[in-house]
Amino acid sequence: MLQELGEQGLLALVQRFSPIDITGDDAALVDVEAGSIxxxxxxLVDGVHFSEATTSAFDVxxxxxxxxxxxxAAMGAMPxxxxxxxSLPGEVxxxxxxxxxxxxxxxxxPYDTPILGGDLTRSTVKTVAITAIGQVDRDRAIRRSTAKPGDAILVTSVHGASRAGLELLLHPDCVELEPEVRSRLVQAHQRPMPRLDVLPLLPIDRIAGMDSSDGLADAVLQICRSSRVGAEVWRDRIPLSAWPNHDQAIEWALYGGEDFExxxxxxxxxxxxxxxxLPEAAIVGRITSDRQVVLIGEGGRELLSFNSGFQHFTSH
Incomplete structure (x- = not known):
């Protein structure tokens, strides 16, 4: 138990994961070339972002x-x-x-990125706070505020897979799926891959964007709000998870979150x-000038809103 190991013992344990010449001072020094940091x-908080029922310590x-x-990656920066x-209870x-x-x-x-150090404290709830530092050329930075009418909206891969994986972890018998498909969906939830691999492929010209950690709808809405534009999202163009219920797959793609595309x-x-x-990428809509964000499909037009997705302090 941590209460037996003590703070110094715990520090010694976790410092093994950092380069020996980086930790030990009050702050870490990282040399950088010209550019933006x-x-x-x-x-991540136990009971909010993860639970023992669905997430091992390794996966947390x-x-x-x-x-x-x-x-x-959403800023165009490499780590x-x-x-x-x-923050951990002593009984951990x-x-x-x-x-x-x-x-x-x-x-x-895979990114040859070190753990530079951190801080430890006792608490009643397991809490993991990560600060990441990256570098990007200022003229290559991706911002939410630079989308323009006529732009295509592109997603780098499938949406809704993480939420489908969570459903399988919570309710293993809820649906019949091939073992390979089931494993892929669970993996999408437990060990998502940040899309740093996309950055070398991006054009040098202006790009607006963000990641889809809170769902595709939230990402498009955030970009449109920052850029003072609107958007059309084409329902039948969204790459979906292999979930038998198509309407559910659409809902999870838009609002499920944690896909990190x-x-x-x-x-x-x-x-x-x-x-x-990027064969898995897809153009799913376009930026418009009318300030509304709409989902367009066979059933007509549906306004997208922040109220349907997860929001801290208001979602349950």
Whole structure:
């Protein structure tokens, strides 16, 4: 138990996951070339973002890192390092912390990104706070506020898979699926991949965008609000998870969240070129000038709103 290990013992345990020449001071020093530094923080709380019923300690670690790296990808930034803030009850098993850091390290490994340090404190609820630091050339940064009427809206892959995976974890017998499909959906929820791989493929010209951590609808609405534009989203163009109920798959794609794909707005010819390089990507709509955000399908036009998706402090 952590109460037996103590703070210094816990510090010694977690510092094994950081380069030896980085930790030990009051702050970490990271050398950078000319450009902009991107900094983002996400907090995961037991009972809100994860539970023992659906998420192992390894997967909590993986997801905490993936969420932050996805935010960097959404800015066009490549990661330089992360810091970890842990608030834990004293009754937490030492192995839980070990597995948490193993998951973090596994998610960071493909990007050669170090854990720079962090902070520890005792609390009544497990809480993991990650701050990620990245670098981007200022003229290559992706912003929510630069979408223009006529832009294509592109998503980098399937939406709704994470929410489908959560449903399978909560209710394993709720639907008949091939084992491979079931495994892929559960993996999408437990170990999402931040789309840093997309950044080298992006055109140099203006791109607006963000990630879809709170759902596709939320991403389009946020971009439109920041850019003072509207949008059409084409229901039949959205790449969906392999869920038998089509209407449910659409609902989860729009509002399920935690897919950590990129939603990007750019000139139509650039979007088409990117789709040729990313077979899983799709153009799902266009930016308009009328300030409304509508879903268009066989049933007609439906206004999209923030009220349908997850919102902290108002969602249950």
């Amino acid at each position: 991107a900094i983002t923080t996400d907090v 670690g993986w997801r905490s890192i993936a969420a932050n790296l996805s935010d960097l 330089l390092g992360v810091t970890v803030g842990l 098993a030492i192995d839980w912390v070990e597995q948490l850091y193993q998951g973090m390290a596994a998610c960071l490994q 990129l939603v990007l707005c750019m000139a139509i010819d650039q979007a088409e070129a990117l789709c040729r390089q």
